Amino acid sequence: MGKININVSATDYDRSSKEITKTLVGLEDMVHEKDGFVVTDSEFAFGWHFYVVSVRTDLVEKLADQMGQDFQKLKGKGSEKKFLSWLTQKMEKTSLRVKFAIKEEMESSKYGIF
Secondary structure (H helix, E strand, O other): OOEEEEEEEEOOHHHHHHHHHHHHHHHHHHHOOOOOEEEOOOEEEOOEEEEEEEEEHHHHHHHHHHHOHHHHHOOOOHHHHHHHHHHHHHHHOOOOOEEEEEHHHHHHOOOOOO
């Protein structure tokens, strides 16, 4: 089973991880799945908490199916990027400072800080 690993940077681990968990549990309910994601503990550095959220790719595919054209209209190339856009939009409704990036891309990036 494939996974999308998302690096999360947040100023408030407790609130951001709870909000992300709430959003992803809502996604699971929407597509009738369970145990579709994992949120790791955080490492604190530079005033930010860094942690990883792993989401099963089939969960993202089911979200894409349910949203149809709306999912296709999300910013980004490919379902991983579109999912990040979807998650970012959900977090923008909160007052939390959270940034997302695909883990594999950051590790291959010459600008990566992980």
